[in-house]
Amino acid sequence: MTQNQLPTGVERRSFDGRERLATRGKTVYGEPTDGEWRLWDAGRSKLGAMLELGMGTGLSGGESVLYLGAASGTTVSHVADFSGPTYAVEFAPRPVRDLVGVAEDRKNLFPLLKDARKPETYTHVVESDLDVLVQDVATRGQADVAVRNRQFLADDGRLLMAVKARSEDVTSDPGAVFDGVVSRLEDAYEILETERLDRFHSDHLGIVARPK
Amino acid sequence: MTEDAWFAGVDPGDTEATASRIREGSADAPADWPAAAVDSGFAADEDKYYERLRAASIEAARTAAAEAERADDKQLMHAVRAMDDAERTANELAERLGEWAGSLFEESGMGVDAARELAQREPQDSTEERVVSLAGRVADLADERDALREYVERRAPEVAPNMAEMAGPVLTARLVSLAGGLDSLAKKPSGTVQVLGAEDALFAHLAGRASSPKHGVIYVHEAIRGTRPQDRGSAARALAGKLAIAARIDHYSGDVRPEIHDELRERIETIRARAEEDDE
Numbered sequence: 134m135t136q137n138q139l140p141t142g143v144e145r146r147s148f149d150g151r152e153r154l155a156t157r158g159k160t161v162y163g164e165p166t167d168g169e170w171r172l173w174d175a176g177r178s179k180l181g182a183m184l185e186l187g188m189g190t191g192l193s194g195g196e197s198v199l200y201l202g203a204a205s206g207t208t209v210s211h212v213a214d215f216s217g218p219t220y221a222v223e224f225a226p227r228p229v230r231d232l233v234g235v236a237e238d239r240k241n242l243f244p245l246l247k248d249a250r251k252p253e254t255y256t257h258v259v260e261s262d263l264d265v266l267v268q269d270v271a272t273r274g275q276a277d278v279a280v281r282n283r284q285f286l287a288d289d290g291r292l293l294m295a296v297k298a299r300s301e302d303v304t305s306d307p308g309a310v311f312d313g314v315v316s317r318l319e320d321a322y323e324i325l326e327t328e329r330l331d332r333f334h335s336d337h338l339g340i341v342a343r344p345k
Numbered sequence: 346m347t348e349d350a351w352f353a354g355v356d357p358g359d360t361e362a363t364a365s366r367i368r369e370g371s372a373d374a375p376a377d378w379p380a381a382a383v384d385s386g387f388a389a390d391e392d393k394y395y396e397r398l399r400a401a402s403i404e405a406a407r408t409a410a411a412e413a414e415r416a417d418d419k420q421l422m423h424a425v426r427a428m429d430d431a432e433r434t435a436n437e438l439a440e441r442l443g444e445w446a447g448s449l450f451e452e453s454g455m456g457v458d459a460a461r462e463l464a465q466r467e468p469q470d471s472t473e474e475r476v477v478s479l480a481g482r483v484a485d486l487a488d489e490r491d492a493l494r495e496y497v498e499r500r501a502p503e504v505a506p507n508m509a510e511m512a513g514p515v516l517t518a519r520l521v522s523l524a525g526g527l528d529s530l531a532k533k534p535s536g537t538v539q540v541l542g543a544e545d546a547l548f549a550h551l552a553g554r555a556s557s558p559k560h561g562v563i564y565v566h567e568a569i570r571g572t573r574p575q576d577r578g579s580a581a582r583a584l585a586g587k588l589a590i591a592a593r594i595d596h597y598s599g600d601v602r603p604e605i606h607d608e609l610r611e612r613i614e615t616i617r618a619r620a621e622e623d624d625e
């Protein structure tokens with residue numbers, strides 16, 4: 134396992150005697166704090182798991198971000214803590230209510246109640262040449278979503294994606310599902326790294342890629 | 346291209362207008378919107394741009410989510426109606442079952458609980474087979490009613506938080522259902538809310554056959570049931586008045602307003618204090 138550097142604004146801090154990821158910002162979901170740092174639980178966050186597993190996310194801190202599948206804001210709140218402008222797309226109304234609360238506590242988080250399969254409904258809001266596209270939509274057609282949202286990424290930007298096997302197909306072997314997703318992604322992206330996130334999230338694959 | 350931007354042609358201070366552009370707009374492709382906004386004079390610099398984007402996106406997400414959730418009032422309506430149907434049907438069948446089982450088994454009782462016990466029996470012949478099977482359906486139907494009730498209890502506070510706080514989830518769902526939706530409930534005067542569900546009694550009154558009904562489904566509320574009979578009219582009026590306000594808040598804004606709940610509590614206390622004065 135290559136140990137990549139954590140982005141500025143993310144640190145390992147000691148919680149209950151264990152070294153865990155943490156960012157600085159207002160608490161969101163009752164997570165423990167250590168001074169101004171709050172625990173970023175890799176068990177509740179796929180991006181957190183990717184960092185915890187030492188994947189080469191390329192994040193250094195301060196990036197501009199489009200986050201797809203923000204839900205109630207658990208992970209995107211941490212992302213906004215160490216990033217620049219952060220656009221958070223979620224299509225289910227109920228979690229968006231919480232997401233709005235998270236955005237109210239932050240200056241750089243822009244919540245959007247939009248369907249990530251229809252980027253044309255937010256191209257007039259989300260800027261071009263973003264540094265990072267984070268995707269955790271856990272829905273069928275995950276690779277398509279990433280391909281359609283390629284247009285927001287700078288040529289040297291990064292896609293950081295979590296794929297949930299069961300969202301694509303509950304019956305097939307996860308490995309086969311991941312192969313299918315990766316090969317569809319390759320239409321628009323060059324895959325830099327993949328790693329199973331099972332230690333934190335069963336049947337999930339983490340992918341780091343860059344636009345072709 | 347810039348004319349597609351969410352900020353194009355709108356007054357920077359008009360958050361309502363920018364929010365609705367965020368909700369409804371579209372562009373062929375993303376662009377360097379912060380720079381375009383500064384160029385066009387929408388914002389003095391990037392910081393100001395993001396500040397405005399933040400206000401507009403928060404407003405847009407909040408209103409869009411609230412509207413989408415409000416559409417859930419129709420689901421709540423179907424669910425509470427189905428719950429009542431499941432309840433009525435389970436009871437009706439349990440009664441039929443009780444009669445039938447009574448002719449076969451000595452110790453069999455009446456009602457849904459008896460049906461659950463019966464469903465566990467090992468049938469000994471083709472008649473018992475039918476009875477035990479029917480008992481299973483009754484038990485399933487009662488389970489479905491419970492599951493529907495849980496659904497209603499979970500969803501009503503999301504659809505109508507103030508009403509659910511005031512009247513409880515099931516009564517809230519019944520009122521929404523009787524009115525035909527939260528939007529129409531929000532438009533009803535409190536006198537109508539007071540007698541919703543008492544339509545039969547109301548028609549009898551209008552036809553000159555009965556006195557005017559004092560309350561409809563809201564009579565199950567503690568504020569009325571816990572008040573002595575001669576004051577129940579005042580209690581029903583007070584409750585209906587606050588429920589009508591709660592319905593409007595839930596429909597138009599959706600935020601929780603603790604003060605209306607306190608006001609109702611005080612009003613009911615005042616009404617009940619009369620009884621104590623009379624006793625003295």
Ligand SMILES: C[S@@+](CC[C@H](N)C(=O)[O-])C[C@H]1O[C@@H](n2cnc3c(N)ncnc32)[C@H](O)[C@@H]1O
Pocket residue numbers: 177178179201202203204205206207208209222223224225228247248249250269270271272
């Ligand atoms: C696994 S959850 C995301 C959890 C979140 N990323 C976190 O770690 O805090 C997946 C989310 O994606 C959302 N989602 C699924 N399909 C979507 C789509 N087409 N557009 C936007 N959001 C979508 C779901 O509503 C759900 O909230």
